[in-house]
Amino acid sequence: MVMKKLFTAIGVAAAAFALSLSAASPAAAVPAQAPTPVKSRIESTTAADTVAPASAVEQRTCRARFSENVNHRLRAEAGSAILGSIPAGAWVQTSCTRVAGGEYTACGLSSDFWMEVYWNGNWGHGAWGCVKDWEFTS
Incomplete structure (x- = not known):
């Protein structure tokens, strides 16, 4: 007993x-519906756990679109300068990973994750919580 x-x-x-x-x-x-990118804007990949010649390296780029209009900010902070507004549904070139920054509430979520975004000739940041779709482009 x-x-x-x-x-x-x-x-x-x-x-x-x-x-x-x-x-x-x-x-x-991390938002449940948000995609999970892997690395940087342009990522070099090779076969896992092998040493490959330089010719076997593959370059990857990514793109995303947002569920709502999103402010394109200079830095990954809610109070950072706004470079413009990215319309909902527009595909934009992005980093292949999220970055940590200042906390925000957008698209019904609170988070401190941001995505580097290329819009209107400038790299900036968009709210990660508003990402609707995300994919590798190459």
Whole structure:
């Protein structure tokens, strides 16, 4: 009987510990519907875990479109200068990864993740929470 209580207590403690780790996970801050880009504006890729000749390197670029009109900001901060407005649904060249910056609330979400965006001849930032579609272009 004592052993049963001891093992039950250990099991409860282990479950509580596991739940505390998952609750502190930074993944909870990522919007559920948002795509997850991999690397930078132009990424070099080779076969995994192999050394390839320079001719085997592939260049990748990305594009995205937003669900609503989004401010094109100079920096990844809500108070940064606005370079323009990106219309909803317009495909724009983007980085292949999100970047951390200042916190904002847009498109029904609060986040501190931004996407580098090329619009009207300038690189700037758009709210990651408003990304509707995202894809590699090459």
